[in-house]
Every structure is written in C-alpha cells, then in structure tokens.
Amino acid sequence: MQYAKKCEExxxxxxxxxxxxxxxxxxxxxxxxxxxxxxxTSDCNMICEYCFKGEKKDTMMPFDTLKEVIQQVIxxxxxxxxxCEFIWHGGEPTLMGYDYYSEALNLIENVKGxxxxxxxxxxxxxxxxxxxxxxxxxxxxYLGISIDSTTPDYHEKMRPLLSGRASHAIIVDRxxxxxxxxxxxxxxxxxxxxxxxxxxxxxxxxxxxxxxxGLNPVSADSHSSHSDIELSPETYLKVCIELFDLWLKQNQxxxxxxxAFGIIExxxxxxxxxxxxxxxxxxxxxxxxxxxxxxxxNRFYNIEEYKFGNIFDGFEDAMNSDVRERLLNxxxxxxxxxxxxxxxxxxxxxxxxxxxxxxxxxxxxxxLCKVYxxxxxxxxxxxxxxVKTHTNDPQPC
Amino acid sequence: MSxxxxxxxxxxxxxxxxxxxxxxxxxxxAVINDSESxxxxxxxxxxxxxxxxCLGS
Numbered sequence: 201m202q203y204a205k206k207c208e209e210x211x212x213x214x215x216x217x218x219x220x221x222x223x224x225x226x227x228x229x230x231x232x233x234x235x236x237x238x239x240x241t242s243d244c245n246m247i248c249e250y251c252f253k254g255e256k257k258d259t260m261m262p263f264d265t266l267k268e269v270i271q272q273v274i275x276x277x278x279x280x281x282x283x284c285e286f287i288w289h290g291g292e293p294t295l296m297g298y299d300y301y302s303e304a305l306n307l308i309e310n311v312k313g314x315x316x317x318x319x320x321x322x323x324x325x326x327x328x329x330x331x332x333x334x335x336x337x338x339x340x341x342y343l344g345i346s347i348d349s350t351t352p353d354y355h356e357k358m359r360p361l362l363s364g365r366a367s368h369a370i371i372v373d374r375x376x377x378x379x380x381x382x383x384x385x386x387x388x389x390x391x392x393x394x395x396x397x398x399x400x401x402x403x404x405x406x407x408x409x410x411x412x413x414g415l416n417p418v419s420a421d422s423h424s425s426h427s428d429i430e431l432s433p434e435t436y437l438k439v440c441i442e443l444f445d446l447w448l449k450q451n452q453x454x455x456x457x458x459x460a461f462g463i464i465e466x467x468x469x470x471x472x473x474x475x476x477x478x479x480x481x482x483x484x485x486x487x488x489x490x491x492x493x494x495x496x497x498n499r500f501y502n503i504e505e506y507k508f509g510n511i512f513d514g515f516e517d518a519m520n521s522d523v524r525e526r527l528l529n530x531x532x533x534x535x536x537x538x539x540x541x542x543x544x545x546x547x548x549x550x551x552x553x554x555x556x557x558x559x560x561x562x563x564x565x566x567x568l569c570k571v572y573x574x575x576x577x578x579x580x581x582x583x584x585x586x587v588k589t590h591t592n593d594p595q596p597c
Numbered sequence: 598m599s600x601x602x603x604x605x606x607x608x609x610x611x612x613x614x615x616x617x618x619x620x621x622x623x624x625x626x627a628v629i630n631d632s633e634s635x636x637x638x639x640x641x642x643x644x645x646x647x648x649x650x651c652l653g654s
Contacts, residue, residue, distance in 0.1 A: 448624060464628050498618075591611065
C-alpha cells in the first residue's frame with residue numbers, strides 16, 4: 201500500500217515520513233546563490249513544435265545592456281555575500297557567437313572581485329563550434345544540450361531546423377565533442393506522450409557517455425497551447441519510476457538523472473535538492489531578457505503582470521518590487537491544496553509556472569503534483585526494500 | 598524522531614558498513630556520500646536545480 205494513501209485513510213496517524221520542520225527553507229536560512237538566467241536572444245535557428253517562447257522575436261541583447269546586467273548583478277550579490285550562477289538561455293544563446301561570450305566572460309572575471317561565479321548554458325547544440333566549446337571548457341561551464349530521441353525520426357519531427365537540414369547527427373557529434381573537451385554535459389529531453397518511453401533508451405545513451413539526463417515534460421502554457429502533445433502526469437510518473445529504478449541499479453559510474461536524483465537527495469538529506477523542492481524558487485532565480493526586462497524565470501517573459509522591472513531602472517529595485525514580493529508568498533502554507541499534503545514538504549508546491557498555466561493562479565498546486573507524490577512514495581518503498589533485504593528490519597508503517 | 602529519519606539513518610549505516618552496498622547501489626552511495634559532505638548541491642549549479650526541467654539535467 202502506498203504510504204500517503206495509508207495515512208490518508210487513517211487521519212489520526214501522522215504521515216510517518218514527515219521531514220523535520222526545520223528542513224523547510226526560508227528566505228532567511230536558505231539560498232546562498234542567486235541564479236541569473238540571461239536570455240541574450242529570443243531568436244532561434246529551430247522551430248520546435250512545443251517551444252514555450254511562442255512567436256519568435258528578432259531580438260538580441262546589445263552588449264551595453266549585458267554590461268549593465270553584469271555590473272548590477274555582481275554589485276547585488278557582493279552586498280549580500282551570495283554566489284551567482286549565470287545561466288545562458290534563450291532562444292538559442294549560441295546565436296550570439298564566440299566574440300560575445302568571450303567579451304562577456306572577460307568582463308565578468310574582471311569585475312567579480314571575490315564573488316564566486318559559475319556558468320551554465322542551455323543549447324540546442326547545433327551551433328557549438330570547437331572554438332565555443334573550448335571557451336566554455338575554460339570557464340568551467342555546465343552545458344545542457346537538448347535532444348529528444350535516441351534515433352533521428354522523432355527528434356527531426358519535433359525539433360526542425362529553420363534551414364530544413366537534419367540536426368540529430370550534428371547534436372550527437374557536438375555532445376561527444378563537448379565531452380572530449382572535458383565539459384560537464386547534461387542531456388535535456390523534452391517529453392511528450394509520443395517519445396516518453398524513449399527516455400529509457402536515452403538513459404542508456406547518457407550512461408554510455410557518462411553524462412546526466414534531465415527530463416522536461418512538455419506542458420500547455422500561457423504562450424501557446426500544446427494540449428495535443430502535452431505529457432500526461434500518469435505517463436510521466438510511469439517513465440520516472442522506471443528510470444528511477446534503472447538509476448538506482450546502475451552498476452557502473454552513476455550518472456545524474458533528474459527528477460530521480462532530486463527526489464532521492466531530498467529524502468536522504470531531508471531537505472529539498474532542487475530550488476522548488478527547497479522552498480520558493482523565486483528566492484534564488486531571476487531572469488533577464490534581451491531588452492533588459494526582468495522576470496521571475498524565462499517561462500514568464502512578456503507577461504506584464506510578472507515583470508519585476510528593467511535593468512536600466514535598477515536590478516536592486518526589481519528585486520525589491522511588489523511583483524516579486526507577491527511571488528515570494530507562493531509557499532506551501534499559502535497553497536490551500538498543498539497545506540495538508542505531507543509530500544508538499546518535498547516538492548514545496550512544485551513549479552509556479554505550471555500552477556499559473558494550468559490553474560491560473562500562483563497559489564495553485566503544480567499540475568504534476570501526482571508525479572512528485574508518486575515518486576516520493578516509490579523512492580521510500582525502494583529504500584525500505586533495500587534496508588529490509590540487507591538487515592531483515594521489519595517494515596515500518 | 599520520524600520514521601523517515603530512522604530509515605535514512607539505517608540506510609546510511611548500511612552504506613557505510615558494507616562494501617557490497619557500493620557495488621550494488623553506486624548511485625545511491627554517491628548521494629549518501631554527497632549528503633555527508635559539507636557541500637550543498639544547491640550551491641554547485643542551479644541548472645541541475647529547476648524541478649521543471651527546462652534548465653537542464
């Protein structure tokens with residue numbers, strides 16, 4: 201019997217796997233890092249079926265705007281003793297080319313002082329030149345590369361290049377080149393109902409290359425409806441459980457697999473591993489678009505009611521804005537449906553964008569709630585089995 | 598002490614006392630090791646930190 205279900209049936213008994221109250225992150229005790237998502241361009245050389253960016257804009261962040269971003273963000277983190285990760289996202293960030301990144305990274309290194317700065321970049325991989333890879337290797341980038349299937353057909357259908365050229369073989373080649381240059385690579389796979397179970401093969405693809413695997417469930421959103429290809433929570437949970445067991449049984453050098461890694465780390469540490477598991481992700485994420493507009497994350501770009509401000513009006517002011525203040529209130533105790541759910545201490549209400557896009561409110565739960573719940577229950581069950589097998593302990597609960 | 602806490606403690610003891618454990622569950626052992634280090638994974642890199650997934654693995 202599933203643990204949460206059992207405890208629901210007997211409401212007088214507390215859920216036995218409740219993490220300690222002090223595991224809940226607050227803004228005061230929590231984040232030591234500010235994650236700044238920079239979208240240097242909204243443009244892309246692909247036209248993916250499920251892209252959340254909607255209609256493409258031919259916009260690129262002028263270097264003067266980027267300079268302002270770098271200087272103001274570093275000043276902000278210095279005052280607070282925070283580390284910072286610059287996450288280059290898009291659009292397709294590699295459209296900006298080698299010189300843009302070379303100059304930007306040089307500027308950051310010159311102004312960062314004693315602050316700890318790390319870098320990552322999420323790309324479709326097609327424009328990764330050896331020159332760019334060497335630059336990213338030099339600065340210790342984590343590189344997320346998107347690919348949707350282990351064989352070309354599905355990937356080419358969902359992620360076509362504007363040029364009409366096939367991209368699957370190019371991307372596999374770029375993943376291998378990045379690995380050969382010593383870059384920490386992760387594969388990001390967008391999941392729909394159609395390719396969901398190909399994630400099992402993709403796990404093997406990643407395992408053979410020693411790279412991590414992240415799953416990105418395609419969901420309907422406020423920019424464009426993807427209800428016809430949206431991954432159902434039921435399918436997502438089945439895939440996650442199957443992958444979780446594969447992840448657990450790896451008998452060679454283990455690779456990261458999210459969400460499994462996050463869930464198990466949450467259980468072991470009794471503290472959320474990902475930002476939304478640890479508390480309100482708004483505490484530590486902010487994103488800045490090509491025109492300098494500042495939003496909670498790039499899923500909210502161009503939705504005026506979620507805009508914190510613009511970099512030329514001050515990063516500090518944006519971070520202190522009423523809009524951000526309101527979003528910081530999206531904590532479990534303010535989400536009615538999460539308040540009494542023991543699993544909410546692991547997922548913290550999930551993703552705010554999922555809540556808004558599916559239920560129209562930041563104070564709604566994530567529509568993938570049953571996935572988080574199912575994974576936590578499954579993980580606990582597996583941990584019990586492992587302990588029981590090796591120690592003959594009786595099963596609690 | 599919650600039952601989860603007891604379960605995790607037993608798991609950690611097992612992981613640290615049995616060489617077989619690492620052979621059988623290297624991924625789990627790696628997480629346990631990491632949880633016992635002073636390094637907070639959240640400060641290691643946030644692209645691994647968005648539960649929605651669009652920021653990488």
